[in-house]
Amino acid sequence: MVAEDTPQFKEAVRQEEQRLRLLHPTPDSIPSCMSLFDDLISCNTVGRQFRSLYRFGEMAHCSGKYTDWKFCLSVKGLHEEQRRDAWTRNRAEWWARRRLGASSESVWDLRSEKLQDYPKAVAFDKAPDTFFE
Template identity: 35%
Template structure:
């Protein structure tokens, strides 16, 4: 919540009457101005920054290759063998590196296209009888099972 004190001060009046011997001030209360829309937009931007990766957050192929080779380094392998009795499995790091290389070899138009896993078609009009009616909402004598 943000308070706009500059405009609130401009609206407040304090008067001091020099002829008043008691020295009291009369102050009108300051009404805060709340910018709800700004707060909502700021919260949404912070939420999306945390949720969606930016290009700076995505690893490069070189960093993925470094992680792959560091996984097979002697000390991490010995530590894993000591703790669990088996060497460390680094195949998923190799798959990440390989995927990065395959994306780099694709042309720019292909990289920004939709995935082959995008199988949903955009619906132009709503489905008929959706959502389905419950049996007590049906006017006829038949009961839907």
């Protein structure tokens, strides 16, 4: 879990808000509550659940889609520019938590120099044209 009061988190939220404002420049460009509801319903379909079970060995988790839909309903009464700002802030915080949280990338060390002698040259006892004889 990421501490949301750290400067690192606040900076990540600021960067994400800036990115989302470029991606969604108008209030009409953010998803509607109906499209979020469609995403929620499609997540709970039998086909989606079987696909998730086959691919990942567990049922699909739709709680994030429910949270998005519920948030959309909570800001539906706001003026469209305020709704866009609230949606942008909510998504920016979600992306910041995802960016700063644990991921498979934190397992690997970034290599600053190229490996020496990689890949290793293979020495053959035979000439290449006689490999399959």
